[in-house]
Amino acid sequence: MNLFFDAFAWILDPANWEGRGSIPQRIGEQLYFTFAAMAVASAIAVPLGWLIGHTGRGRDIAVAITGAARALPSFGLLFLFVMIAGVLLREPSTIFVLVLLAIPPILAGAYSGLEVIDRRVVDAARAMGMTEWQILWKVEVPLGLPLLIGGLRSATLQVVATVVLVAFLGLGALGFEIVQGIALRSYDQMLGSAILIIVLALLLDAIFAILERFAVPRGVRAGRIPDVRTASSGRRATAEASATT
Template sequence: MSLFAQAWAWLTAPEQWTGAGALPVRVGEHLLYTLVALALATLVAVPVGYAVGHTGRGRQLAVGLAGAARALPSLGVLTVLTLAVGVGRAGLAATAVLVVLAIPPVLAGAYAGVENVDGAVTESARALGMTPWQVLTRVEAPLGLPLLIGGVRSAALQIIATAVLAAYVGLGGLGVYIQRGIALRRYEEMLGGAIAIVALALVADALFALLARVAVRLSGTERRLVPTVTT
C-alpha cells in the first residue's frame, strides 16, 4: 500500500472522527487560531493602511516594517515569546506571532486599495463637497475593497500554514498530527495531517475568492458610487 493510500485510510478511519483529539476538534482549534489572529491583524492594519493610502504619508515606513515582519522566523519568535511569557500563556505568544505574520499582507492590501483609486474619482468627490473622511470611507475604501480582501486572503492562508507551529507549544491544531507523526515515525499520520491542512487552506482560499468577486461587483461602478454618497 502506498503512503498516500495509508494516509487516506488514516484520514477516513472512524477513530479519527470521534473523541477529544478527533479531526473536527483539531480543525476547530486551527480555525480558532486563524480567525482570532486574522481579526486582530485586520483591526491593526486596516486603519493604518487606509491612513497611509489616503494621506500618502508614512508609506516607506509601512513598507519597511511590513517587510521586516515577513522576515521574522516564526518558530524562533514563538519559542522566545513562549519562554518570555511562560508556558502557561503559550496561547498568547502563538497569537502574537500569527498576528505579526498577518499584518503585512493586510496592511499592503489596505493602502494599495486606497492608493490605486482613480484620482479623478476622488477629485470629483471633493468637488461635490465631501470631507476627507467621507472621501475615504465612502469612495476610496469601497473602491479599494477588492485589494483589501486580497491582502486578507493572503494573510489567512499564511496563518493557516503557520498555525501548525501551535502544536510545538502544546496548543493543538492540525499541527499535532505532523508533530506526532514525525516523533513516532507514523508517516501516514504526518501526511494525513498535511493533507487536512492543505484542504483547509483550499477551502479558505475558495471562500475568499468568492468574497473578492462580490467585492469587485460592489465596487466596480465608480459612476454610480459618487452620486450615491453625496445624497
C-alpha cells in the same frame, strides 16, 4: 502509492472523528488560532492602512516595516516569545506572533487599495462637496476593497500554515498529528494530517477568491470592456466591423 491510500484510510477512519483529539477538534483548534490572529491583526492594520492610503502620510515607514516583518522567521518568533512570556502564557504569545505575521500583508492591501484609485475620482468627489470622511467610506473604501481582501487572503494563508507549528508548543491543531506521527513513525497519520492542512488552506483561499471577485463594485464591473486583442477571431471580427460602421 499505498501510503496515500493509508493516509486517506486514516482520515476516513470513524475512530479519528470522535472523542478528544479527534480530527474535528484539531481543525477547530487550527481555525481558532487563525481567526483569532486575523481578527486582531485586521483591527490594527485595516484602519492604519486606510489612514495611510487616504492621507499619503507614513507610506515609506509602512513599506519598510511590512517588508522587514515579512522576513521574520515564524518558528523562531514562536519559541522566542514563549520563552520570554513563560509556558503559562503560550496561547497569548502564540496569537501575538501570528498577529505580527498577519499585519504586513493586511496593511499593504489596505493602503495599496486606496493608493491605486484614480485621483481624479477623489477630486471629483471632493468637488461635489463630500467631506473627507464621506470620500473615505463612499469612494475610497469600496474601490479599494478588492486589494484589501487580497491582503487578507495572503495573510490568512500565511497564518493557517504557521499555526501548524504551535503543535511543537503543545497547543494542538492539525500539526499535533504530524508531531505525534513522527514520534510514533506513523506515516499514514503524518500524511493524512498534511492533506487535511492543504485542503483547509485551499478552502480558505477559495473563499477569499470568491469574496475578492464580488468585492469589485458593480459599476466598475459593468464598466469593464473586454480587450479586442485578446478576444476570439469571431468576436474580434465583429468588433472591427462595428467599429467601421
